[in-house]
Amino acid sequence: MAEFKHVWVDRGSPNTLLLLHGTGGSETDLLPIGDTLAPTFNQLSPAGRVMEGPMRRFFRRYGEGKFDESSIREEAAALAEFVRWAAGAYGFDPSRVYGVGFSNGANIAGSLLLLHPTVLAGGMLMRPMLPLEPPEVPDLRGKRVLTVNGERDEMAPLASVERLHALLREGGADLEAVWHSGGHGLTRGELSHGAGWFAGFGE
Secondary structure, three states: OOOOOEEEEOOOOOOEEEEEOOOOOOOOOOHHHHHHHOOOOEEEEEOOOEEEOOEEEOOOEEEOOEEOHHHHHHHHHHHHHHHHHHHHHHOOOOOOEEEEEEOHHHHHHHHHHHHOOOOOOEEEEEOOOOOOOOOOOOOOOOOEEEEEEEOOOOOOOHHHHHHHHHHHHHOOOEEEEEEEOOOOOOOHHHHHHHHHHHHOOOO
16 A cells, blocks of 8 residues: 555545645645535545655656656556555545645646546646646546636646646536636635535535
């Protein structure tokens, strides 16, 4: 089993959030956001295994927006294995796991959807871009995905975001793409929108 330092919060829900932090974050960073988005859902929150200086990430990069695709494949496979292990260890439904990721965490969540589409039932990707081109378009039918991006976000280029959206739609995902006028930072309005979106999921 691929080892990830992590936090597990058991709320007895049939639904589980997989919380994935941004660069420099930790396994506790997104717990409050998870509480805001879906306060009744279980939470599984791992820390990225890749170190960039003192900062944790979910895969390596060569520079801003220049990703190491071999690292993405390796770490996405390890994370998929970890989620499957955790489902057995903690007893949650592996078919009702929803990724919630910010920045680097959103990109590893996108990688799971593109490379290991059976791991996530969908989720909320905050400031994602296309992490890599998959070898083939995955079957994403039945998966619900919400993306939230800033129109002035220099860290997530428009063309890359739109390519991610195109692949998700081509795979059959039920995609809602939300844009706001700001940059890379999250807004209260986005979290409120996300909470409303998750409220539509059955318990």
